Every structure is written in C-alpha cells, then in structure tokens.
Amino acid sequence: MTPASVVAPAEDPKRLADFEARIARGETIEPKDWMPERYRRQLIRMMSQHAHSEVVGMLPEGNWITRAPSLRRKMSLMAKVQDEAGHGLYIYCGTETLGVDRHDLILQLLAGTAKYSSIFNYPTISWADMGAIGWLVDGAAIVNQTMLAKASYGPYARAMVRICKEENFHKRQGFEIMTVLSGGTPEQHAMAQDSLNRWWWPSLMMFGPHDADSPNSGELSRWGIKRKSNDELRQRFVNMTVAQAKAINLTIPDEGMRFNEATANWEFSAINWDDFWRVVKGDGPCNRERLAARRKAHDDGAWVREAAAAHAAKQTESTEAAA
Amino acid sequence: MSSESRDNPLPLWEVFLQPPGGAAHEHAGSVHAGDKEMALQAARDVYARRGEAVSIWVVPSEQITASTPEDMGPFFEPGNDKAYRHPQFYKVPPGVRVS
Ligand SMILES: [Fe+2]
Ligand SMILES: [Fe+2]
Numbered sequence: 150m151t152p153a154s155v156v157a158p159a160e161d162p163k164r165l166a167d168f169e170a171r172i173a174r175g176e177t178i179e180p181k182d183w184m185p186e187r188y189r190r191q192l193i194r195m196m197s198q199h200a201h202s203e204v205v206g207m208l209p210e211g212n213w214i215t216r217a218p219s220l221r222r223k224m225s226l227m228a229k230v231q232d233e234a235g236h237g238l239y240i241y242c243g244t245e246t247l248g249v250d251r252h253d254l255i256l257q258l259l260a261g262t263a264k265y266s267s268i269f270n271y272p273t274i275s276w277a278d279m280g281a282i283g284w285l286v287d288g289a290a291i292v293n294q295t296m297l298a299k300a301s302y303g304p305y306a307r308a309m310v311r312i313c314k315e316e317n318f319h320k321r322q323g324f325e326i327m328t329v330l331s332g333g334t335p336e337q338h339a340m341a342q343d344s345l346n347r348w349w350w351p352s353l354m355m356f357g358p359h360d361a362d363s364p365n366s367g368e369l370s371r372w373g374i375k376r377k378s379n380d381e382l383r384q385r386f387v388n389m390t391v392a393q394a395k396a397i398n399l400t401i402p403d404e405g406m407r408f409n410e411a412t413a414n415w416e417f418s419a420i421n422w423d424d425f426w427r428v429v430k431g432d433g434p435c436n437r438e439r440l441a442a443r444r445k446a447h448d449d450g451a452w453v454r455e456a457a458a459a460h461a462a463k464q465t466e467s468t469e470a471a472a
Numbered sequence: 473m474s475s476e477s478r479d480n481p482l483p484l485w486e487v488f489l490q491p492p493g494g495a496a497h498e499h500a501g502s503v504h505a506g507d508k509e510m511a512l513q514a515a516r517d518v519y520a521r522r523g524e525a526v527s528i529w530v531v532p533s534e535q536i537t538a539s540t541p542e543d544m545g546p547f548f549e550p551g552n553d554k555a556y557r558h559p560q561f562y563k564v565p566p567g568v569r570v571s
Pocket of ligand 1: 314
C-alpha cells in the first residue's frame with residue numbers, strides 16, 4: 150500500500166460535521182452523497198475483502214461436490230456454493246458504487262495483494278467438514294452479516310439483507326450434516342468431532358482481533374459501518390453455539406470453557422493469535438492453493454469473456470447496419 | 473497472467489425485479505454483461521434464484537438519469553409545502569365519518 154492511500158486528505162470540518170450528524174440521526178449514506186475520503190476507503194477495503202471471501206469461500210466446499218455421499222447432499226452443496234458466488238457479486242456490485250471497478254478488484258485478488266477471510270485457507274479433509282463449515286463458518290458469517298445489514302452505507306446494508314435471507318439455508322444444511330454424522334456409527338461420530346475440533350478455533354478467529362488490537366475498529370464504529378465490536382460478536386456466536394453442540398452430542402474443544410452466571414456468557418480460553426496472523430500473512434495451509442485455483446479459473450474463463458465481448462460487438466454492428 | 477491484458481470489463485447494467493404479488497419493479501443491484509440478453513440471464517442467475525421475481529428489467533447504467541443529493545432542497549420543495557394535497561388539511565363536522 151502506498152502512503153497516499155493510507156493518509157487521506159483533511160476534510161472540510163463543516164461537511165464532516167454534517168456527515169457525522171447524519172450518521173448520528175441513523176440516516177443511510179448513498180453513493181452520490183458527500184462522504185469523507187476515509188469512509189470511502191474503509192468501505193472499499195472492507196467490502197472488497199468481503200466479496201473476495203465469498204468467492205474464495207467456494208473453493209473448500211467445491212472440493213466435495215463430486216464426492217458428496219448422496220444426490221440430496223450434492224444438490225444442497227451445489228446450491229450453497231452457487232449462493233456464495235451470488236454473494237460475491239452482490240458485494241462487488243455494492244463496492245462499485247464507491248467508484249472502483251470490479252475488474253480491478255478481481256485483478257488485485259488474483260495478484261495476491263487483496264485480503265480475504267483466513268478461514269478459507271484451511272483444508273477440507275473429510276465430508277464432515279461440509280457440515281462444520283455450514284454450521285460454524287456460515288453461522289459466524291450470519292452473526293457478522295446481521296450486524297452489517299444495519300451498516301450506514303446503503304448499498305452495503307442492502308447487499309447484506311439479501312445475503313442474510315440466504316444464509317440460514319447454509320447453516321441448517323451444515324448442521325443437518327453434523328447431526329446425522331454425530332448420531333451415526335462410532336466412526337461417523339468421530340469424524341464429526343474431529344471436524345469440530347479443527348474448525349472451532351478458526352471460526353472464533355473469523356471475528357477478527359480483540360477490540361484492543363483492531364486498528365480499524367474505532368473509525369468503523371464511529372461512522373456506523375460496524376455497530377458491534379469483534380469481541381461482542383464473537384461472544385454472541387459462542388453463546389449460541391454451545392447449546393447446538395450439546396444438542397447433537399459433540400464437544401467443543403476447549404476444556405477451559407465456563408459459564409459465567411453473572412454475565413450469562415460462555416467464557417472461552419485464550420485464542421492462539423500467532424496462528425491467526427501466520428495465516429493472514431499468507432502462510433496458512435492452503436493460501437497458495439486457493440490463489441492458484443482462482444487464477445486457473447480466471448484464465449480458463451478467458452475464452453468465455455472474449456466470446457461474450459465478440460458477440461456483443463457483432464450485435465451492435467448489426468443494429469447499426471439495420472438503422 | 474496472459475488473459476489479464478485481453479480482459480475488457482463488460483458494461484454495467486442495473487437490475488430491477490418485480491416480486492410476485494403485484495408490487496412494482498424494484499432496484500436489486502447490477503451485473504456486468506456484453507449485451508442485453510446476457511444481462512437478463514446474469515440478472516436471473518444472480519438475483520432470482522428463489523422465485524424472487526416474475527419479471528426482470530435490465531437497463532444500461534449509463535442510461536439512467538438521476539437527481540443529485542444537491543437537488544435535495546429546491547428540487548423536491550414543490551412537493552413539501554402543499555399541505556392542501558393531504559386529506560388532513562380539510563375540516564369535517566364533528567361526528568361525521570368521511571373516510
Ligand atoms: Fe455467503
Ligand atoms: Fe453462506
């Protein structure tokens with residue numbers, strides 16, 4: 150990142166005050182409205198990372214489409230992965246309202262200079278991982294996206310509303326997979342438990358660093374982009390997941406977990422942030438594989454884009470000739 | 473990457489969906505597509521996977537003319553100061569139900 154993209158120009162204090170008053174009144178900010186340059190840049194950063202995450206998020210599950218154990222599971226998984234492609238497009242479309250081009254964002258992803266959620270850099274080594282991802286990863290995403298559906302930027306909030314309507318199917322199909330495996334043979338139960346063991350901590354990390362270590366949080370909450378902190382959202386997710394795990398006879402891999410009567414929170418052990426930062430910085434188990442898969446898909450699709458452009462050019466020619 | 477230089481971004485289209493049940497078309501988002509047919513198909517795949525629409529409009533984004541935020545005051549003012557366009561402006565004798 151060049152220094153120029155970090156340091157934004159000083160804003161006109163009057164306009165900034167008016168803008169912040171609008172946020173305080175709960176008004177929605179729309180693409181053509183005046184906004185501080187920092188607000189625009191934070192949104193482009195956050196929304197493009199979110200869109201990339203939806204797109205890369207198709208890869209770990211795509212791995213199991215051809216090996217789903219039944220036609221029913223296969224249809225569900227295909228529909229779910231297709232939804233994630235749609236989610237990516239809803240958010241790219243929202244990001245474009247801020248004056249960037251989707252094409253440039255995709256090239257940044259392919260070049261490896263853009264971030265996406267680290268959760269998708271872990272491998273999917275068993276069928277149970279399709280259950281754990283739907284239950285935990287989509288479950289965590291729902292907690293985050295429900296909050297973002299009230300974000301101050303209209304196009305982002307509206308994309309989230311659309312996405313939230315579709316996510317419950319994702320979570321429930323995952324939870325169903327886990328329920329069936331956990332109640333199956335001892336081997337199937339062990340497979341479900343192993344998957345929970347591997348996905349639990351990365352799922353908690355999806356909410357990002359602790360509030361005290363989260364550099365962007367102050368600005369994002371002041372401008373109504375994020376209305377709840379990382380730690381609040383993480384706690385909400387833990388509280389709701391404990392009972393779900395218990396209901397299907399699975400054990401959350403955290404021996405230090407305790408219920409605090411006073412706060413009504415399930416308190417959990419310390420998170421291993423070294424692992425988190427290692428994966429964020431590109432050294433997770435699958436970072437290279439994921440980008441290579443995206444690049445291959447992009448290159449393999451080049452002929453489709455060329456054919457579409459050629460077809461469109463031909464049509465323009467023939468309408469011009471007819472006119 | 474060889475394809476990078478050959479990629480030309482496809483034009484942007486705004487998508488409007490009409491939900492079942494008789495409501496009007498409403499803006500849903502946008503898609504990139506080379507021509508109107510492909511824009512319609514992309515709009516269906518992206519925005520109507522669960523029976524959300526009985527009709528879809530796609531419009532080239534550059535063809536839309538919109539009011540600007542600066543218009544907010546004067547442009548909409550003629551609609552704001554005419555209380556006599558609302559039924560509450562008219563007095564009705566006590567005890568009579570007119571509407
Ligand atoms: Fe999604
Ligand atoms: Fe999802």
